[in-house]
Amino acid sequence: MNTAGRFAKIVGRENSISDPAELRVYECDGLTGTRVRPALVVLPASTDEVSRCVKLAVELNMPIVPRGSGTGLSGGSLPIEGAVVIGLSRMRKILDVDLENRRMRVQPGVINLDVSKHLSPAGYYYAPDPSSQSVCSIGGNVAENSGGAHCLKYGFTLNHVLAVTMVLAGGEVVEIGSAAPDPLGYDLTSAVVGSEGLLGIVTEVVVRFLRKPQATRTVFATFPSTDEAGEAVSRIIAAGIVPAAIEMMDQLAIEAIVAATGVDWPLDVGAALLMDVDGITAEVEHCAKAAIALLRESGALEIRDPRDENERALMWKGRKGAFAAMGRISPNYYVQDGVIPRSEIAVVLREIAEVARSSGFRVANVFHAGDGNLHPLVLYDERVPGEAERAERAAAEILRICIRHGGSITGEHGVGADKAAYMGEVFSDDDLETMNYVRCAFDPGRTFNPTKVFPTPRLCGDRPGAYVPHSTEHAGTAGRG
């Protein structure tokens, strides 16, 4: 029996995909510029099927690439040549909701927004809200430690995941963490969340959820330039206000969003802020009033309060649809995900503008200003020979600006295939070796996502922890095309 046939015996013929035409869908994730055809895609429906698929892949010496909804922006689900992609999209059941303890157990394919929708009638919600929340999966969120606009106040996926069920490289199924507080031993949940599919396959997730706040107020403000907008952010934070979210968009981003979504934002401004404050009604009123005063003092041109929930939702739809909106002003765009100390936003944006000038590319900025997580979008046209490569170089330059300012190469999109080469610029060999200890404890054979995250191939070695270079190893099977 051929390989596809053996997997089909586990997951059913219709869920074992080996036809080249059908495989096309799985050749990339949200990092669309890079495509690799996997040997096979399987779509298991249960923990047991995942376990059997993992065992078979190991027996056949095939690397495994886990995949959720395929919305990741760093190539975490980018296939590897010869690999089997294990897609979790059929595992989308909400297994258990414990309202009293505010936690629920879900399968990894459950869509992020569906968790909150499910909880909404009872008055609860799930806090992490990546912009892709209407399509991205909880399993993918766990792999990437996804953030979102509101993680400024409420934290990242890591702060909301209590336990996972995980299939390890030997096919064994293990419970990690606990729905009860303070589980014994090492906090392995913290190792698993954000591990980008290198440690195993998560097949169930216990998340905690929150009571909806009494009130939420949204404020939209425009500014002559990003300098004043950055100043406003600093003043609001310095006043002791903790906004639930505070997002910035520059002129080019506003232009794209207006073109794509029809929001009636002015086009003749240099920057806009979109801010949420939530919590106790009286506190929200106080904070909104204080923040509006600070926005004015910082030089806001116009300040808008949405008239109703519809207008509020539209404003946020505009912000969350910003990446997709770029399609209205550019054939292609390259998303960057650098982080800088919040106080340096204005300086860094000027340096990014300089990169745009010298490289000749337009760069739109739409980002989480409250935590300094920038998303510069380098706009280019892949039909022009060499432009994609040059755009990527411009994006790399932007990332190095973030590194120089003491920041990070990724705030929420992950390292994946896209940023692995930069890891050596922010971490020493000892730092990376220590991270590799974690990987080797879980997956000594490097079965899962073997070419991702680490800049150079690292084996686990016979002596625990030792780094043994391997001459046949080569990084990055993927090219850009």
Added chain:
Amino acid sequence: MILGVAATQVFSPASLDEASAVLTDLAAKKRTVTVVGGETALELGNAPSAVDAVVSTARLDRIVEYAPADQIVTVEAGIKLKNLQEQLLPNRQRLALDPPLPGRATLGGVIATNAYGPRRTRYGTVKDLIVGMTIVRPDGAIARGGGKVVKNVAGFDVPKLMVGSLGTLGMIATVTLRLHPLPDAERALLFTGCTAAEVHALVGDMIAAQLEPAVALAIGEGRKYMLCVRFEGFSAGVDAQVVALHAIAQRRGRHAEELSPLDWVPIDAAHDAARTSNALRVKISAPPSEFAHLHEHVVAPLAAQLGDARAAAYPSAGIAFVSGNPPDARVTETLAASRGLAESKGGTLVVTAAPAEIRAGIDVWGTPPAAYGLMRALKARFDPGRRFNPGRFVGGL
């Protein structure tokens, strides 16, 4: 002396490089090592099988970098929590963490033991505040994880793995933390004479009313509890929540008394006593819904057997502490039965301090978790020679 095991050498490195040099040398000599901070949790864990050298963070007590505008601070692991808070005060900022004994507890120790206090109700644990960390590995190498920006997913989160690892994976050397603004206003209400079920109901009512208490702390008084609720924030929100809680009290036919800041002192003292005084101390965790059940079948029977028994709980988090002086080792049976009950609810019962005769009859941690095999594998990677606090942690890790 660590749990009765005497060390022959003590080192107090004064810099990261010195710490690395000391640990590199100890690695070459294959010496066993215990890292100590403020020595407030020396009784936690099983006795290590050997301690050749104690490495103290006492001289690593500086603030390395403080960026008030970014609400970020980087400190050496030996800095005392109280000292840190005092240095943040001029900028009206704080580390939102309030474990007992802040004048002695070091940040490194707080992380290694996952120490927290009543503000866990709102702010979570130190894991929620760590942004980056530098450790010295058992082999002496310096390794950094995370960074100095709040949002960062580059690389595996080794810093958070150190939380609660009790010095078994290496030495915490410096840590970067997220800070919070000091609240403008703070008010507290007290309910007295509550049954455990009433405590649970009041906490449930607060959640239903969308209140956001910074602290919900239950202090044992005989078989009942007093429940202390604190609100923090801008005064408009704090005042509104106080009004709302009075309304909840009225609906329950109860009266809540407002506490002045002076009144908080004895409550904090009672909390600290349940956590830090007496010869036997226990921490129980369980889903919050089990609070009344655990009170009846675990906390109350245990307290009844102890002299000077004290209890404190964070009912919304699902955590309870009991301390007291056992008349003899027979309490071991009660501990074992209580642990069985807590574990059957998915929780834990950890003996955080106990006389030797009780330790002899019970594992202080409890049943190793399902992922114990992975934990052993992790320990083997970080500390292949099993030299750091050998045997002290869960399941002899």
